[in-house]
Amino acid sequence: MRSLIALLGITAVFATPQTPLTVNKHAWDAVPTPTVHLDDATFTGEIYYDTAQFLGIPYAEPPVEDLRFRPPKPVGKYVGDHNATEWGFSCPQQRIKIPGKKDPNLAKNLDSAVDPMYEKDVPENEDCLTINVVTPLNAGTTANLPVLVWIYGGAFEFGGTASYNGSSIVSRATKFETPIIFVSMNYRVNGFGFMASKEVKAAGVGNLGLEDQRLALRWVQKYISAFGGDPKKVTIWGQSAGAISVSLQMIMNGGDNEGLFRGGIMQSGGPIPVGDIEHGQIYYDDVVKKTGCEDATDTLDCLRRVPYSKLKGAIDESPDIFAFQGLVLAWLPRVDGRVLVEPPQHSVLGDRVADVPFITGTLCFGLIALSVTDVHLRDFLHDYMAPEATDHELDLVLLHYPSFPPAGCPFDTGFRNNLGPQFKRIAAIQGDIVFHGPRRMMLNFNLARKEKAWSFLSKRSKWVPYIGSYHGHDLSNSFGTGEMRDYIIRFTVNLDPNGRVGLGIPWPNYEVTNPKALVFQDNALFPMKIQTDDYRKEAIEFAGNLSLIHPI
Template structure:
């Protein structure tokens, strides 16, 4: 029961914030375009809401505390009707008036089904709560491509403030911007005298954003969610000055799927970032070991069948025109990240030959990486949450079959043998790490959690640093807080902003990095730059006296090198 409560809590906390944000009301005053929003005396009637002017349009936002927020601004044509499953299209010049005081709908969410067998039958009820909570609070819609801008109230079009751009996580299956309070980052930046602007955007997820298959490859519409993100970065270049931002000082920042997205934006165009960003921050994500988009053909075929398009002469066109409830049903019954196959996700970025032209790790080896300063880190126990569905695996033979069936179908027997030697059947070595014999939900749970977390999260981070730290300024962190959480430990998502906002430390480092391309500033202990000869990381831990320390970043060196090489040979 505690496991389910942990998983549920991750969603509840975000949803509660979204509900609170959607019901707030402005209580500060408005400005004209070149008048500071605070520190100014107003005589007579005072304006009541901030305004920004884009093209021939006026955008009216909302004041909350020391921030001005412009929420739910459309940045692309609605991907509906004949634009479904097509590349995002920019909007024509804005005209008229836009009321942008609340978040726009999130993109359609894939229904989550929690793993069964964890307790006495609460799975169905809890699953319903988890999957409906996000949608009930934020709503979702195919018409979802909107962007949010949060500024200090003192910002004017001539302020030239650095900009941090947030990509939300959620396994490329769920998520949206409404559950992240960018205003907290902006408010904190004002407090420490290093003001920044925060931007976030919704992008297509699940099958609508990451449909695989040969049909998709031939149509050149792979990775639509990443294409949405890329278009939003171009929107920022065009319009952020109107909000007081400097388009030459943009840092991209993400967690989990958002961090993977950040890494992939560093790799497209052979590492040419096209002037869209100058820094990158990755929390629990890196150059994920994925292969060709046709590796996901089975998921395309299943979606086509479940959407009743299998008898169509043009299945892709059928998916574009099928009534959305039918398509949504087909998405909902596809495997999610709590499915038995774990982190072998159905819907995720893959090499499409257009946006991603080579496997991410190949791009790193070839030096096709944007040469920008970066921060990258992991939660210690990344794989635990995603291994709750495989509790029935009872021994090494079963585990070998499991890995061959899902994550490593093309691996040779001797390669699987080596993998199982690097990850022995020993609870002391499993994930959650450093918890002894505790947390073993099933005979192979901690072993599977260690393997999955290392292949998808820890391995790519270490691989990225190994090949890039000599070429570009890099900083690493490890998040070890929450080790006493039953069964999942310092679980994936524990390093997301809503957690760090209350602790404060990482938020300050991110603000300094956004401002100066170096996370060190007036506050906090000195964070050493990554050095391959003596690799160090900032470690966030539960110790009340030493909550943040600098420690060695050399854990599981041989295992992580092995899984990185294995992923090069056998990408997902």
């Protein structure tokens, strides 16, 4: 399988594992092989077009054997000579089951859409905590360049760095004389990185994937100057689960970001409405049972000792992003009392968030609950979205989200894209609770008053059959040749997405009293516009409030 979520993307704009450049080779004959010195070690990278790439550098000890299900341990002092021309292993990927048996064309469209997120070409291994650095060819150790750190998405179930080649971004920035450095890290996903239960909570080992990201950011502070980067000018950027991760890095530690970054970019994701880590008990218990650990005195210790293949197989059987429950994911960050001490939206309301400028935006989300009918929708909401909601609250959900396909997501597509009796309706509900509500809440509650913020909405690709304007289509606008790439570069350099070079139109910052958003749309003459960010105001406010009361 080559695929998945939240999470989706356009295949053509991503690079798979690379070989050294062979085209236009003579242009670089005089350029020496790039090297970098870290501690007492020399890392040799490779030239890729007009960039230097250093791949697969370990930033933590391998999280295997007794270090499985433990916080990442910083790598020791580097010594010796190292080849940094190959991607490191991808972290274990959860097996995704694409729906669409009755319609092969649907399955084909879903598989094509999710393809870039899923690590197929790089082998999986628990020894996966590596980091990659891409620099301009002429960057020296005294260049002090701004640094853009990428956190990949994948529903916290899969994903890896080899799917995202930052060289095009570095090249683009250099072309406009605003050079930057691109960094990406692998972090643990699914049950390996987000195991959740009372046992995990008691042991203090929840949210390990977030801790991996944090340790990688500390590595950047320690070593990026050796590549020509300025540790004081770091921007963190992510899409989907990566964007959610950016918001949580801003929220962790009571909002103290330890000086690890000065700005954040959240592309289709924000402070999700998650509750206590014991909400994942059912999935933990299932993994324990399937691995034969249910009779162990210490089930967590037993899981550390079971063979990798058995543990991976058990995790693969847990619900994935295409399961009936949709965005109520089995594996995701949850409140563990240590890494996350309260539901993320509570941190937003309490102004316990890093005081940095940010960009945040979103689009639609679908591909879930294809078979739910009007009669069973209330049961679906009660069983999965809000088990403790009152009958009155569920009545309000149904009132704000009518059973009329043109009113559902993808919006403005009429009766098209309604893959099931209640598909577009549920897509609107889950999309507002998990994406639109948190985004607008983060903008409106104090953050936009303290630091500058910019908001966007992507409405492109509504023409795509079955899954129009699917979640992840915006990736081509960032890693491809789209306008968002230039906004990201300018923000990384100046903490402002506006500037004189590159593509785009003026993007006003978001103000609570005058909320404006940049809209990307399917219009050849006017691909972008500025509009007031008040669409579906009542429904989104209701969804946000519901998720505050009943986190998933």
